[in-house]
Amino acid sequence: MQRLSFIAFILFQLVFGQHAHSDADRRISFPDIKGYKTLICDLHTHTVFSDGSVWPSIRVAEANKDGLDAIAVTEHIEYQPYKEDIPHPDRNRSYDLTKKYAKKSELLVIAGTEITKSMPPGHSNAIFVKDVNKIMNDDYIKSYEAARKQGAFTFWNHPHWIGQRKDASVKVYEEVEELINKRLLHGIEVTNERTYSDQAIQVALDHDLTMIGTSDVHNLVDWDYKIPQGGHRPVTLVFSKRKNLKDLKRSLFQGRTVVWFKNILIGKNEWIAPLIDASLTIDSAGFYKDYELGIVKIKNHSDSRFILKNKSPYDFYQHSDLVEIQPHSVKQLSIVSGKNISDFNLEFEVLNAIIAPSTHPTITFSVRNIGEVELKDVKF
Ligand SMILES: [Zn+2]
Ligand SMILES: [Zn+2]
Secondary structure, three states, rough: OHHHHHHHHHHHHHHHHHOOOOOOOOOOOOOOOEEEEEEEEEEOOOOOOOOOOOOOOHHHHHHHHHHOEEEEEEEEEOOOOOOOOOOOOOOOOHHHHHHHHHHOOOOEEEEEEEEEEOOOOOOEEOOOOOOHHHOOOHHHHHHHHHHHHHEEEEEEEOOOOOOOOOOOOOOOOOOHHHHOOOOOOEEEEEEEOOEEHHHHHHHHHOOEEEEEEEEOOOOOHHHOOOOHHHOOOOOOEEEEEEOOOHHHHHHHHOOOOEEEEEEEEEEEEHHHHHHHHHHHEEEEEEEEOHHHHHHHEEEEHHHHHOEEEEOOOOOOOOOOOEEEEEOOEEEEEEEEEOOOOOOEEEEEEEOOOOOEEEOOOEEEEEEEEEOOOOEEEEEO
């Protein structure tokens, strides 16, 4: 019996164990882009100091397990369901504790708060604040002004949230427009927790707001995002000159972000393009001597599973027009050209990346001089 259950265990591991994450490979990993470091950030988190279920030490441990560069502590100002058990007179307490727990790690901790008003303008996170107590105000405009006075970067949270917009549409209310025009609002969540909004992406493009995606985690991140089963928490990739709070804040004000959400990359083309260029590179290319086939190997340096749609005039011997490249792996493409070719371009639409609603960017690989690299015994 014991032997049988052992065999069952091994079988289970073989079938289901493949996509399980170990602590080492759950670390979120994206390459740096030209001129910038790629910082992996979760800019929206809760603990028992508002309506979350964990102590700040757990948020730090989770962030370090996920290999994050930075987290923001963003407790609700107005929503304090545990106040009876955890009195919260100093609203900077959650940040102070988080910072203390993160001291021995490389994790940057950003002081923030969630200004929690009814719609409009709804919820916003003010991050890089100096004193949350001074942001507390019944008048939302006064809260935003206090945040700006402290030099905060402020973004509109979940504008599509069904809790405040029953049909999940995004409406740029007059009040919100005023906040944008007065430079009191600088970014917008295009994804929040497990939800996504094309309309929020359009608002970001129309109003030149920084695109943000966050976990808004309240429970354990492993439960909410099924990380042991191969899931990942949604994060904002921020392109920063260096890894420090000052440069990170500047990068957010300058809109240098890409959101990673359920394997999809979302951002302005200006930042999606260099990220894809850094993520997918030609590993090697050559010519299969015995046949008229160019062989190009593409390497994926990122955690994203890329889904590419062929846009070039060539077919592939091993693939349809859809090519998937698993994270941190190499994909072999065999080019059916009908003749020996040496210099050519491969162009793909990147289906798992979004630069505007229903709009995917393209990537072009220029393959050169492969006629000079003769390959033998290529495996298909
Ligand atoms: Zn909220
Ligand atoms: Zn929240």
